[in-house]
Amino acid sequence: MIRLSAIILMFYILSLAEGCTIEFDPEIRTDEELLVVEGMITDQNSVNRIKLSLSTRIGKPVGTNKVTGAVVTITDENGIVTTLRESPAGTYVTDSTVFRGRTGGRYALNVKVNGKSYETGFVEMLPVPPINSLYYEKVVITAARDSNDIDEGARIYVDSYDPSGKCLFFRWDYVETWEYQIPYNVVNKICWVTERSDEILVKNTSLYSQAKVSKFPVLFVSNKSDRLKETYSILVRQYSVSEEEYNFWEKIRNVSQNVGNLYDVTPMSIQGNIRCCDDPEETVLGYFSVSAVTEKRLFIHDTFLGLPVFVTYCATDTLQGVLPDTGLNSDYWVIEDFSDEIPPFWVITTFKECADCSTRGTKVRPPFWEEF
């Protein structure tokens, strides 16, 4: 937190000097593809997934090279071995009717692929307290100082407390789901979009007198996105991690926070807990986590100042007269239809997501969804 503030301050000082940013091609000279093993064993009554893939070079979409045909097993402290089934390709799952993690249990992962064997040490499943509360506060973002054009957003916080004091290192992730309505007369108008967190959220409470997390900022949702327009929901999952795993995430976060100033931590690879048994020099990426999980869901149905960006960009063109048969539904879509007017009048868009909400989300209403 200290470093972050320093970075922000430094950044502003730099911005005074009207600095600028341009994209460049780093022209990476090597073409390394390393094995990535990642996954988690939880105490939930659901499938546990271990994913195997190869890392991707800079400038290419990440996480697309699946590794198939591996033998993945989990061993517990009693020596009971569970073999995972590959489904779909590159993902190895436990059978929820056979395997379920226990708090206090210890688990090790073993992967055999391409004639090599990879393993982790035993990782203990630590208990995790329930999330005390999950709530939001409205935040004003002032884009320009003297402008009346005020936008708002919601900052979502989590409070947690472990009276037993056993859970000192917390980790969270979240799943956002929001109702999405296209503000035009289209067939697929209402959908639900789901996105998962891509940020590292960890907290060390060992420096506090109690294992208490107060007002930990989970994320900020801006009204510039379309999330808050109708109803927004977030599911936050809380994990209890070991000190080792906490250090892993904290170091990754330290390095990934780098914003290009001189107070950036020297970038270095952070070693996870998976190693190659046959070749100790081989770098294996990823982390095998074992944790109990608790979760809480929050709905936000509120009015926020400002307009989502998408409202203004959809309409590409207008058309009067007869709607041409060709071309539409491939590059152009009708988003408004004033066919009862004479002559008939159409609003056309080149963005499919403006014409069909199902390009971004699903029309199926999530089972947990609440109506307001």
Next chain:
Amino acid sequence: MRFRSAVVAILVLIAASAAAQENYIIDWDYSGEQFESFVQKAEAAHNIKFFYEKGWINDIVLGDYPGKKVLGEILDSLFAEKDIYWYEFRKGSIILTKSYVIKLAGEAPGGGGKYIPGPDRLPGTGSVVSQGNLVTVIGNPAGRDIPGDVMLSGYITNEDTREPVAGATIYIAGLSSGTISNQYGFYRLIIPKGSHQVRFSFVGMKEKTVELNIFDQGELNIEMKNVLVPLKEAVITAEKDVTVQRFEVGVEKVNVTSFRLMPTSMGESDIVKSILLVPGVNTIGEGSAGFNVRGGSADQNLILLYGAPLYNSNHFFGFFSAVNPDIIRDVTLYKGGIPGRFGGRLSSVLEIVPREGNRREFAGNAGISPVTAHFSVEGPIKKDTLFYLLTGRTTYSDWILRAVENTQLNNSSASFNDLNARIAWDPGRKNKIDLSAYYSHDAFRLNSDTSYKYMNSIVSARWRHYFTSMFFSSLTVNNSYYKYNISSVRVPEEAFSLIHSINSTGLKAEFNLFKGRSEFNFGSELTRYNVVPGNYRPADDSSLVLPNSIQNQRAIEGSVWLEDKYTLTDYLSLNAGLRFSTFFALGPQTVFIYNPESSRSLSSVMDTVSFKRSGIYRKYSGPEIRLSANFRLGDYSSLKLNYNHTRQYLHQLSNTTSIAPTDIWKLSDYYLKPQTGEQFAAGYYRIINRNKVEFSAEIYYKIMENLTDFKGGTNLVMNECVERDLVNVRGKAYGIELLLKKPEGRIRWSAGYTYSRVLLKSTGSFRDEIINSGKWFSASFDRPHDLVLTLNCIWSRRVSLSANYDFSSGRPVTYPVTSYKIGDIIINHYSDRNSYRIPYYSRLDLSVKISGTLKSKKIAQPHWIFSIYNVFGRDNVYSAYFRNVNNTVRGYYLSIFSKPIPSLSFNFDF
């Protein structure tokens, strides 16, 4: 002040007729009186003054000379048969001589006693005395026939301020021999007896030539005058002097007048920025704290202010130097050839020599620039004896933050200020005492809830004692304190305050002894350190922060040194020094003992050992050898060789590219070994183009051991077991530095080019302690090519222009080579450290200085400085960073100062 013990007898040949002797009537009974008390009475009764060597008159008692009431008659009677003679020079100066008589040119010798028959001058190199020329005679002419060379020495002072002039050139053209004055303004030359013409010169001062007739060892003290408008009279030719004569390889002196002429970035002349123009010195980038000398990291520079180490050399995240230029007389940077009297840092010593203040009259100056205002006042409390210098500087940069359209920034504030005070007491020739204090404070508040405070202070007392003019000492006691306090109340439950501080108290005794061809410097230094690595506290009652404090570090560092600068012949001089330093880490301290078979971590802890208070729990010591040789290859060139060994017990822990605001100082302890360095250097110096242009070429090779690096992603703030994250690194650096310089005249310029490399290599054996598979890799400040051009053009007496241009290779950076996902989090995997580079750096700065008036006696002398930073507006890449965009990692270059930045500052002297 009475001038009782004249070592120097002065003989003056004046063509003009001598003043007629006055009849000074002695109307008291002088019979049986000691000569000395007689003199006192006589001086009190008449407007006369006696000059003599005390040893001559010790046992002389006046007799009874009946009827003699006139001074001249009494003296004649008294000195008869005593081989002492007297002469009244001008009106009222009674000069006594021993063994010879003073006579006027053209005057027939009269009276008794022998006089030295003409010619009075020994053959020498001086010009023929013409009428009207003053000739200074040193030594007793009676000793003219004793064979051998003699030593000429003395002090050079500024006539206006009485401050010593260091670095002045003393040159005898006829002998092609010369020297430079040292930090006390002292100089010494061994020359043949006879007549010589000695020239004294120094940048910004009026040259002085003295006709000298030397018979014996003697002293010649010189007062030099400031050139009021240096633009007109600055036509001093630097004779094959400073560089050719100087002993050390890699020593740069920056004079305050020259760096004041330099272009500035925010209207402030800045000492560190001028140091960056020196070949072999560079920086990681704009806004980085500190500087790198010959491949050394920023914490390897010993910055001395008032003889005390300055732990934080910058304000405002490196945009300004922490020392106000108003107090600086000159700055010496030792890149190599570090004298034995300095130690404790690996790479360099930057000695800031403060001005002493004007001894004779009140003076001052004040100025404003877009972000700062400064003032200085100085003057005597008691003329020539007790005088002061007080300077201050403050910022008012908040208006910039308010002007920016950003709420967070509008609620922020930034300020710094610094204060220097000095009082010096100069009661006489034997003792000089000064007391100095420095205080600097930086405060930043970010968005009203996070604040940063930095405090730096130095107090120092120095006593210089002159046993004889050839043997003097300096005793310094100082305390230097640096502290930061970072606090945040953004989240009430997590409101904290974090304090780090280092406090050192030092005692240094230094002696200089000139004996024969040797110049000895020896002494001893003792420093006591107390470091608070981190003290983390709740900021208020509602905070849940658990107070946590990392155990303090205490240590004592002691060293002794002896150095001899020996002039073997005119063509060869040697400098040999040995410094021996010892470091004691003191308890109480609790130390974890780790399994040596594995990397240090929580899981490899085997034992815990507690050391009691005041017990020494770790001791390091070692010799530091300093050697150099200077070969004069002729009148215009010389070759110098140098070997330097240094040790460093104090480290600034940093795992960021530049020194970060939260970086802490740490003493060597159970695990952190002292850094050691060895440097081999050679330099060739030549004066070309009729003494107008200096050329120098220096090469060096350097080895460094026990440098610190860290395991990936380590957080060093409140890190209780730094040894677990430490990676031991070895370093090597080498380079060649070429410099062409025309330091004087209406147009002054310099062109410096450096090719240098600095490479590091991890020495650990465990996987997480190995960087780049144990291969050599570039340090973050490895910038092989560096070209610096400067130009100063004195357009007229009122207007001067200056420009400097800097080109250097881009600094090395580490790029991610591949990326992967855990869940939906994209993580980059980095490969070899610093194996890529950002594009090269190029920048031109210009400035114009306009003086408002030429009248020297006007109450205030205003001058304006207008400067433009980065005239080309080049988008110099500052750094490269990587961001995830749509599931893909992309690289970005960040540039700052991508436009020309003009600034205007106004100063006036009063």
